[in-house]
Amino acid sequence: MDVSFIDQLWLARIPLFKGLGISVSISFLSIVAGTVLGVFVGLALVYGYRPVRWIVRGYTDFIRGTPVLVLVLASYYVLSAIGIDLGPFQAGVLALAVFCSSHVGELVRGALQSIPKGQTEAAKAIGLTFAQTFAYVLGPQALRQALPAWVNTAAEMVKASTLLSIIGVGELLLRTQEVISRTFMSLEFYFFAGFLYFVINYGIERFGRYVERKTAVPS
Amino acid sequence: MISKFTAAAGFVAAVLAGMPAHAQQASSKLDEVLSRGHLILGTGSTNAPWHFKSAEDKLQGFDVDMGRIIAKALFGDPEKIEFVNQSSDARIPNITTGKVDITCQFMTVTGERAQQVAFTIPYYREGVGLMLKADGKYGDYEALKAAGSSVTISVLQNVYAEDMVHAALPEAAVDQYESVDLIYQALESGRADAAATDQSSLAWYMTQNSGRYKDAGYGWNPQTYACGVRRGDQDWLNFVNTALHEAMTGVEFDFYAKSFKTWFGKDLTPPEIGFPVEYK
Numbered sequence: 001m002d003v004s005f006i007d008q009l010w011l012a013r014i015p016l017f018k019g020l021g022i023s024v025s026i027s028f029l030s031i032v033a034g035t036v037l038g039v040f041v042g043l044a045l046v047y048g049y050r051p052v053r054w055i056v057r058g059y060t061d062f063i064r065g066t067p068v069l070v071l072v073l074a075s076y077y078v079l080s081a082i083g084i085d086l087g088p089f090q091a092g093v094l095a096l097a098v099f100c101s102s103h104v105g106e107l108v109r110g111a112l113q114s115i116p117k118g119q120t121e122a123a124k125a126i127g128l129t130f131a132q133t134f135a136y137v138l139g140p141q142a143l144r145q146a147l148p149a150w151v152n153t154a155a156e157m158v159k160a161s162t163l164l165s166i167i168g169v170g171e172l173l174l175r176t177q178e179v180i181s182r183t184f185m186s187l188e189f190y191f192f193a194g195f196l197y198f199v200i201n202y203g204i205e206r207f208g209r210y211v212e213r214k215t216a217v218p219s
Numbered sequence: 220m221i222s223k224f225t226a227a228a229g230f231v232a233a234v235l236a237g238m239p240a241h242a243q244q245a246s247s248k249l250d251e252v253l254s255r256g257h258l259i260l261g262t263g264s265t266n267a268p269w270h271f272k273s274a275e276d277k278l279q280g281f282d283v284d285m286g287r288i289i290a291k292a293l294f295g296d297p298e299k300i301e302f303v304n305q306s307s308d309a310r311i312p313n314i315t316t317g318k319v320d321i322t323c324q325f326m327t328v329t330g331e332r333a334q335q336v337a338f339t340i341p342y343y344r345e346g347v348g349l350m351l352k353a354d355g356k357y358g359d360y361e362a363l364k365a366a367g368s369s370v371t372i373s374v375l376q377n378v379y380a381e382d383m384v385h386a387a388l389p390e391a392a393v394d395q396y397e398s399v400d401l402i403y404q405a406l407e408s409g410r411a412d413a414a415a416t417d418q419s420s421l422a423w424y425m426t427q428n429s430g431r432y433k434d435a436g437y438g439w440n441p442q443t444y445a446c447g448v449r450r451g452d453q454d455w456l457n458f459v460n461t462a463l464h465e466a467m468t469g470v471e472f473d474f475y476a477k478s479f480k481t482w483f484g485k486d487l488t489p490p491e492i493g494f495p496v497e498y499k
Contacts, residue, residue: 011274012274014276015272015276073312077312077316080316080317080318081316088304165306166306166308166309167305167306167309168303168304168305168306168309170304174264174265174304177264177265178264178265178271178272179272180265180398180400181264181265181266181267181271181272182267182271182272182273182274184399184400184403184424185400186397186398186399186400186401187400
């Protein structure tokens with residue numbers, strides 16, 4: 001059994017490798033887009049004018065309260081019903097990026113609000129503009145605060161990418177199921193896929209640690 | 220997962236219901252497909268022998284061949300297909316939202332579904348069967364039934380699994396397993412005396428492991444498989460029906476029979492020449 005699993009794995013290497021590539025691309029794109037969007041969401045939540053704040057608050061609460069699966073289905077089916085016809089890959093990345101942005105937005109809000117008000121006031125007193133205050137005073141401190149939770153969110157996005165198999169994106173889980181349907185080796189191939197997901201998430205975790213070390217206050 | 224999906228699909232359906240229906244087009248899907256130059260077929264990729272990937276990563280199976288029959292009728296070329304890979308749960312939404320021209324994905328015909336999509340004529344009748352080891356203790360269904368409570372049947376985990384087996388073997392012990400490979404393994408290792416699942420799956424497994432297993436010769440729980448198209452386009456439905464019908468009774472019979480032999484391991488008798496078989 002073991003020998004034939006290795007044979008089957010070798011035979012299935014190309015589809016599984018492609019699936020891994022798609023999973024990594026989905027995760028990477030949605031984490032990057034979600035983080036960029038999320039930073040703006042966080043800023044709007046803390047510094048926005050009241051109407052802006054209300055709208056953005058509504059957005060984050062609505063998105064965070066919706067299962068990712070519903071977001072995935074909505075961006076695939078509902079958008080096409082109103083004339084925006086996205087492919088499964090695009091629709092999936094959009095849904096995950098939106099989901100990611102609401103979580104990152106909350107992380108950024110929490111991190112920014114944890115910085116004492118006196119610092120913003122001090123920055124104003126020495127004549128920094130808002131952009132400068134964020135870039136030199138608040139941003140670096142907020143980054144340190146938000147990083148551990150951000151790693152968590154990024155790992156969640158990798159796991160959420162498996163939901164795109166429902167709308168037919170050939171990511172790692174779907175590719176694994178395809179191989180299983182041919183080889184009838186479910187346990188072996190699911191374990192293998194689990195191992196690959198672990199490797200991706202371990203990579204993200206190491207990356208987070210690396211950035212944490214780089215941005216740590218020298219003591 | 221399924222119930223979560225059902226809820227999600229319900230939500231999506233509710234949103235869609237609130238939107239104005241697409242303006243009815245004057246021309247049929249048939250014209251649209253012809254001018255596009257290829258068929259967009261919705262099917263899955265994870266169920267042998269219906270729709271699954273070969274070792275070369277090419278989509279194949281009986282459902283896929285039904286699509287090829289339709290493509291051949293449209294363009295004279297069975298390869299002119301663009302596949303939309305979908306999960307079983309996405310079959311109906313992808314038809315109703317127009318993501319696919321047609322779905323052929325072992326879809327069981329039910330009254331409930333027929334209200335949402337238009338079914339073509341059937342292309343296969345599924346049922347549950349029992350698979351035995353070729354050199355095992357029991358020779359056929361009668362022997363299993365006579366043995367009463369001393370036989371154990373391996374079956375896929377399901378709410379109805381117990382009732383399903385008991386409909387055929389009222390006294391048999393039922394062992395439920397997580398996945399198809401495990402029910403076969405239970406039979407192979409002797410933990411079960413027979414494996415009960417869809418006859419198509421059994422037929423495929425028996426063609427893959429020729430000589431090691433045999434069919435107990437009894438089938439129950441009939442289900443009809445048909446392709447589905449969007450409701451309200453009789454022209455397109457008629458075309459697809461004609462293509463499938465002629466594959467089972469007319470000029471494309473050899474194509475259908477070859478596919479049947481490949482995936483289910485059985486030779487079909489050609490339709491009798493003379494009076495049309497449909498009216499017998």
